[in-house]
Amino acid sequence: MRAQRRKGPASAVVDGVSFSLNRGETTCVVGESGSGKSVTARAIMGLTRLEPALSVSGEIWFDGKPLHQMDNPSVARLRGRDIAMVFQEPMSSLDPLFTVGSQLTESLRRRHGKLPNQNLRTRLLALLSDVGIPDGERVLRSRPHELSGGMCQRVMIAAALAGEPDLLIADEPTTALDVTVQAGILALLERIRTERGMAVLLVTHDMGVAAEVADQVLVMYSGRIVENASADEVFESPRHPYTAGLLSCVPALEGEKPSVLPTIPGSMPSPEQRPPGCAFHPRCARSADRCSTETPLQTQKPGLEYACWNPIEPTFLPMPTADVPTHTAQAPKEDAR
Amino acid sequence: MGYLIARRILAGIPTLLGVTLVVFLILRLVPGDPVAGLLSGGPATPELVAGLRAQFGLDQPLPVQYLSFLGDALQGDLGTSYATGQSVTSMISGQLLPTVQLAFAAALLSTVAGIGLGVLAAAVRNSFTDGLIRVFSVLGTAMPTFWIGLMLILVVSFQFRMLPATGSDGFQRLILPAVALAVPAIGVMTRLVRANVLEVLGENFVTALHAKGLSYRTILLRHVLRNAVLPAVTVAGLQIGGLLAGAVVVETVFARQGLGNLILQAITRNDYPVLQGVVIVIGALVVLVNIVVDLVYGAVDPRIRSSLAGR
Numbered sequence: 001m002r003a004q005r006r007k008g009p010a011s012a013v014v015d016g017v018s019f020s021l022n023r024g025e026t027t028c029v030v031g032e033s034g035s036g037k038s039v040t041a042r043a044i045m046g047l048t049r050l051e052p053a054l055s056v057s058g059e060i061w062f063d064g065k066p067l068h069q070m071d072n073p074s075v076a077r078l079r080g081r082d083i084a085m086v087f088q089e090p091m092s093s094l095d096p097l098f099t100v101g102s103q104l105t106e107s108l109r110r111r112h113g114k115l116p117n118q119n120l121r122t123r124l125l126a127l128l129s130d131v132g133i134p135d136g137e138r139v140l141r142s143r144p145h146e147l148s149g150g151m152c153q154r155v156m157i158a159a160a161l162a163g164e165p166d167l168l169i170a171d172e173p174t175t176a177l178d179v180t181v182q183a184g185i186l187a188l189l190e191r192i193r194t195e196r197g198m199a200v201l202l203v204t205h206d207m208g209v210a211a212e213v214a215d216q217v218l219v220m221y222s223g224r225i226v227e228n229a230s231a232d233e234v235f236e237s238p239r240h241p242y243t244a245g246l247l248s249c250v251p252a253l254e255g256e257k258p259s260v261l262p263t264i265p266g267s268m269p270s271p272e273q274r275p276p277g278c279a280f281h282p283r284c285a286r287s288a289d290r291c292s293t294e295t296p297l298q299t300q301k302p303g304l305e306y307a308c309w310n311p312i313e314p315t316f317l318p319m320p321t322a323d324v325p326t327h328t329a330q331a332p333k334e335d336a337r
Numbered sequence: 338m339g340y341l342i343a344r345r346i347l348a349g350i351p352t353l354l355g356v357t358l359v360v361f362l363i364l365r366l367v368p369g370d371p372v373a374g375l376l377s378g379g380p381a382t383p384e385l386v387a388g389l390r391a392q393f394g395l396d397q398p399l400p401v402q403y404l405s406f407l408g409d410a411l412q413g414d415l416g417t418s419y420a421t422g423q424s425v426t427s428m429i430s431g432q433l434l435p436t437v438q439l440a441f442a443a444a445l446l447s448t449v450a451g452i453g454l455g456v457l458a459a460a461v462r463n464s465f466t467d468g469l470i471r472v473f474s475v476l477g478t479a480m481p482t483f484w485i486g487l488m489l490i491l492v493v494s495f496q497f498r499m500l501p502a503t504g505s506d507g508f509q510r511l512i513l514p515a516v517a518l519a520v521p522a523i524g525v526m527t528r529l530v531r532a533n534v535l536e537v538l539g540e541n542f543v544t545a546l547h548a549k550g551l552s553y554r555t556i557l558l559r560h561v562l563r564n565a566v567l568p569a570v571t572v573a574g575l576q577i578g579g580l581l582a583g584a585v586v587v588e589t590v591f592a593r594q595g596l597g598n599l600i601l602q603a604i605t606r607n608d609y610p611v612l613q614g615v616v617i618v619i620g621a622l623v624v625l626v627n628i629v630v631d632l633v634y635g636a637v638d639p640r641i642r643s644s645l646a647g648r
């Protein structure tokens with residue numbers, strides 16, 4: 001997948017991004033601000049089609065269906081039913097003028113069509129209690145401004161679940177929330193994923209979050225995936241120097257998040273200023289001559305992909321990669337490339 | 338709610354007082370003498386002039402004149418016309434309805450057409466249709482209503498003989514004046530609604546609605562429309578004031594009954610009480626309409642409604 005700005009310098013904001021997601025697993029996308037996480041997430045849902053400034057090319061396969069070949073109405077029909085999304089700003093992601101009840105009803109209709117009133121009510125309340133909202137009656141009657149951020153995010157998740165999707169994309173669902181609320185929302189997402197067996201794509205810039213919930217981790221840097229591996233691999237022996245850098249500055253989950261990465265000097269280049277070769281080379285302690293001229297290739301080992309000329313060798317004896325029980329062993333259901 | 342209404346009415350009082358003071362002073366500061374006009378028919382002896390001045394109270398110092406006028410006005414008495422000797426209150430109430438009808442017809446037209454055109458333009462933004470609508474709205478805002486009125490009479494009434502050019506009776510005779518009066522307001526409304534729709538389209542919740550799988554139509558007509566039109570309600574209300582004032586001009590173009598007719602005659606004769614009365618009544622109407630608009634806005638916007646309930 002490649003996403004390019006239509007105006008200005010022709011630099012791809014997302015380039016060569018390719019990965020697959022598995023049913024029942026949580027895949028975390030991590031990376032600094034501006035690395036293309038959100039563009040990738042929106043592109044899967046075809047939401048980038050609504051942004052005239054972006055042009056996305058490549059292939060997106062979902063459940064055997066080529067989303068990239070579908071027209072807009074067909075993709076819209078998948079949204080909310082097969083793929084649902086939860087956004088970073090819960091307060092501004094709900095229509096301020098409509099009650100929670102009517103907005104949830106819209107989502108329920110995506111799968112169930114028009115429901116008789118009594119049935120509808122029961123379902124709405126069940127949805128809300130599913131996401132840990134006990135006083136559903138009151139919340140249904142409320143409008144977004146009457147609810148807290150955490151409450152709004154629970155409502156957003158309820159709306160996403162209403163369509164009984166196979167894939168839930170959550171783009172930094174907890175970033176705008178209090179630390180105490182964050183843990184609750186993450187636990188909720190995890191519980192729902194296990195219960196419903198759907199695939200979850202969780203975008204976060206917080207390695208601590210990824211460590212908690214991820215089965216698979218995609219590390220993005222400057223529009224590219226630099227490492228894509230099972231959570232075990234990534235956290236026990238990261239191969240890409242950037243991943244290692246991210247890990248070394250993980251604060252305790254409860255702690256304050258630093259706004260800059262203390263152990264990686266410098267900052268990520270914007271798509272226009274991306275250096276040739278490996279985009280990370282100006283900041284990389286392991287960079288070699290070839291790093292500044294040649295773009296590293298993605299090493300294609302099942303369950304362990306990284307793009308680096310000089311990867312970190314595992315310091316302890318890892319399990320042989322082939323034996324690692326990863327998602328590749330199962331038949332991939334969802335597939336986003 | 339009762340508290341809010343009372344507060345808004347109280348806030349309207351200084352506005353109205355200001356209006357009375359300004360109109361009172363302007364009338365007396367511009368050249369022209371009502372008494373001289375009245376006596377132009379015959380010999381104007383100094384005694385006759387002095388007698389009339391005393392009768393109208395014009396021999397009193399200005400502050401005294403103003404206060405007595407204000408005192409009468411508070412009791413609902415706007416004085417007596419110099420020219421006809423009729424009570425101004427009854428002269429105005431006889432002509433009020435056609436003017437209010439015209440202003441509200443134009444307000445309705447500009448709101449409906451403005452919202453329709455604005456949403457359409459935003460939905461097909463940067464297309465040919467959008468360009469056309471934008472040109473129309475700019476031109477419409479720039480054209481004076483009397484000129485629009487004349488053009489309408491020329492084309493619709495004389496060229497195509499579709500609608501009567503002049504007169505006040507019936508719905509048919511309301512159409513052309515209402516259109517002439519509404520065109521600039523439609524221009525303002527269209528541009529506002531278009532801008533609002535585009536702004537709302539960029540909001541996070543619209544992306545979220547797309548992610549829910551709603552069709553573009555539903556998103557535009559159900560969610561974006563409501564969010565974009567709501568702030569325009571206030572402007573629509575504010576426009577009514579301008580439309581009432583504009584009605585006065587348009588009425589004279591179409592030779593319609595109404596306050597415009599009244600005011601035109603009063604100006605030519607320097608009939609102070611009638612002029613003051615008409616201006617004050619229009620001022621009071623504008624204040625009233627604004628209060629109503631505020632209340633309606635509060636009632637339809639849940640955010641404001643609940644913040645008021647919290648007080």
Ligand SMILES: Nc1ncnc2c1ncn2[C@@H]1O[C@H](COP(=O)(O)OP(=O)(O)OP(=O)(O)O)[C@@H](O)[C@H]1O
Binds near residue numbers: 032038040053270
């Ligand atoms: N609609 C758009 N038009 C043009 N450029 C865009 C658009 N959306 C995003 N970009 C650019 O794409 C790059 C990646 O943005 P993206 O929002 O995906 O980053 P991110 O990894 O989600 O960052 P964050 O952690 O801040 O959310 C940025 O340089 C951004 O400026």
Ligand code: SF4
Binds near residue numbers: 291
């Ligand atoms: S390719 Fe070179 S510069 Fe890039 S991360 Fe690997 S070692 Fe560092």
Ligand SMILES: [Mg+2]
Binds near residue numbers: 038039172
């Ligand atoms: Mg983002």
